[in-house]
Amino acid sequence: xxxxxxxxxxxxxxxxxxxxxxxxxxxxxxxxxxxxxxxxxxxxxxxxxxxxxxxxxxxxxxxxxxxxxxxxxxxxxxxxxxxxxxxxxxxxxxxxxxxxxxxxxxxxxxxxxxxxxxxxxxxxxxxxxxxxxxxxxxxxxxxxxxxxxxxxxxxxxxxxxxxxxxxxxxxxxxxxxxxxxxxxxxxxxxxxxxxxxxxxxxxxxxxxxxxxxxxxxxxxxxxxxxxxxxxxxxx
Amino acid sequence: xxxxxxxxxxxxxxxxxxxxxxxxxxxxxxxxxxxxxxxxxxxxxxxxxxxxxxxxxxxxxxxxxxxxxxxxxxxxxxxxxxxxxxxxxxxxxxxxxxxxxxxxxxxxxxxxxxxxxxxxxxxxxxxxxxxxxxxxxxxxxxxxxxxxxxxxxxxxxxxxxxxxxxxxxxxxxxxxxxxxxxxxxxxxxxxxxxxxxxxxxxxxxxxxxxxxxxxxxxxxxxxxxxxxxxxxxxx
Numbered sequence: 001x002x003x004x005x006x007x008x009x010x011x012x013x014x015x016x017x018x019x020x021x022x023x024x025x026x027x028x029x030x031x032x033x034x035x036x037x038x039x040x041x042x043x044x045x046x047x048x049x050x051x052x053x054x055x056x057x058x059x060x061x062x063x064x065x066x067x068x069x070x071x072x073x074x075x076x077x078x079x080x081x082x083x084x085x086x087x088x089x090x091x092x093x094x095x096x097x098x099x100x101x102x103x104x105x106x107x108x109x110x111x112x113x114x115x116x117x118x119x120x121x122x123x124x125x126x127x128x129x130x131x132x133x134x135x136x137x138x139x140x141x142x143x144x145x146x147x148x149x150x151x152x153x154x155x156x157x158x159x160x161x162x163x164x165x166x167x168x169x170x171x172x173x174x175x176x177x178x179x180x181x182x183x184x185x186x187x188x189x190x191x192x193x194x195x196x197x198x199x200x201x202x203x204x205x206x207x208x209x210x211x212x213x214x215x216x217x218x219x220x221x222x223x224x225x226x227x228x229x230x231x232x233x234x235x
Numbered sequence: 236x237x238x239x240x241x242x243x244x245x246x247x248x249x250x251x252x253x254x255x256x257x258x259x260x261x262x263x264x265x266x267x268x269x270x271x272x273x274x275x276x277x278x279x280x281x282x283x284x285x286x287x288x289x290x291x292x293x294x295x296x297x298x299x300x301x302x303x304x305x306x307x308x309x310x311x312x313x314x315x316x317x318x319x320x321x322x323x324x325x326x327x328x329x330x331x332x333x334x335x336x337x338x339x340x341x342x343x344x345x346x347x348x349x350x351x352x353x354x355x356x357x358x359x360x361x362x363x364x365x366x367x368x369x370x371x372x373x374x375x376x377x378x379x380x381x382x383x384x385x386x387x388x389x390x391x392x393x394x395x396x397x398x399x400x401x402x403x404x405x406x407x408x409x410x411x412x413x414x415x416x417x418x419x420x421x422x423x424x425x426x427x428x429x430x431x432x433x434x435x436x437x438x439x440x441x442x443x444x445x446x447x448x449x450x451x452x453x454x455x456x457x458x459x460x461x462x463x464x465x466x467x468x469x470x
Contacts, residue, residue, distance in 0.1 A: 128443070
């Protein structure tokens with residue numbers, strides 16, 4: 001387990017080091033959210049698991065605290081939103097908008113990291129769903145005008161994240177957003193996961209294709225029997 | 236320069252080895268097309284450069300033949316379409332549909348490899364343009380019902396491809412399509428470029444995000460002063 005650096009490179013949007021932020025994960029009992037929470041806790045960050053059920057959140061939090069030796073607590077999604085400085089949204093696409101609309105006040109002034117991939121599935125595999133706002137991240141930005149929305153962690157294998165036997169996760173995380181201090185902080189958050197690099201990937205208007213690319217990685221996984229991810233070359 | 240393998244792994248849609256195919260590149264005087272043509276010629280493939288102007292195509296062909304020692308000739312786009320067994324489409328998005336609609340008969344029965352990225356540019360950089368058919372590749376498939384359309388080579392740096400001092404191009408090429416024999420052949424075509432791996436990336440309905448991801452790589456290039464590309468991990 002690596003400790004979070006408190007050096008100047010991890011100074012955040014609010015002028016605090018990353019290690020001083022509480023990271024909440026909404027949908028933290030699902031595969032992607034649980035995997036991210038596990039890694040953040042293992043890195044020494046204070047983590048709050050959010051779920052529709054506070055009880056299930058508490059159970060997952062207890063498991064991850066025991067597994068990582070980190071500080072992990074559970075709450076319902078509203079409680080987790082209120083508790084976090086950085087709030088990771090890892091809920092299913094179905095219900096994404098409704099959840100965020102109800103949390104706009106709780107999330108005001110915070111950095112909201114949207115990881116959601118709007119995908120459909122049929123016999124031929126996964127495909128991108130149309131999103132009226134363009135992408136899940138842009139929908140979040142529209143619903144949360146007083147938050148700073150960043151898109152990230154779309155293409156990281158939940159299986160690898162949540163497997164404690166996997167020591168390093170060999171992938172880059174594209175981080176998208178409008179506010180440099182916020183994308184820098186989320187890149188530092190990605191960097192806490194061994195093997196992962198946070199790479200700035202553009203503005204939110206270019207989030208759709210990063211979300212949708214997960215459908216291609218699902219095709220890759222099926223063809224090659226892999227847990228695929230991305231690396232950005234020449235960076 | 237590497238020679239094209241004639242082994243069984245490069246058997247193509249028509250049961251012939253890749254080396255027995257003529258590869259035409261429509262838009263072969265533009266940066267992406269010229270870079271691809273250079274690499275295919277260097278690999279020992281017979282290449283035909285297509286351009287609106289047969290004269291300019293001939294000039295580029297002569298340059299590339301001299302530079303690579305390969306077999307490269309030039310023609311107008313219609314002539315190049317007629318000459319190729321595999322026809323790479325590397326024209327600007329503006330005019331893509333009109334060009335292909337006029338070449339439907341010439342391209343019947345062939346493998347058409349669409350590399351086109353429908354992007355717009357403004358002060359904030361690049362962004363994905365909406366495409367009625369979903370993607371440039373799907374537009375090509377709609378306009379060319381008697382061809383086998385494959386999407387590929389969207390995210391490869393034209394600068395690196397066209398620079399003879401760059402010996403290996405450190406990137407993967409996502410290859411999309413409906414027909415396994417055709418995507419296998421185009422993967423083998425990608426593999427002829429030193430450093431490149433052709434990776435199956437799904438069906439054409441998932442081409443949009445691969446095309447659009449080029450906008451993100453342009454953002455990466457700007458931020459990191461790079462010529463970025465993709466690697467797929469765990470494959």
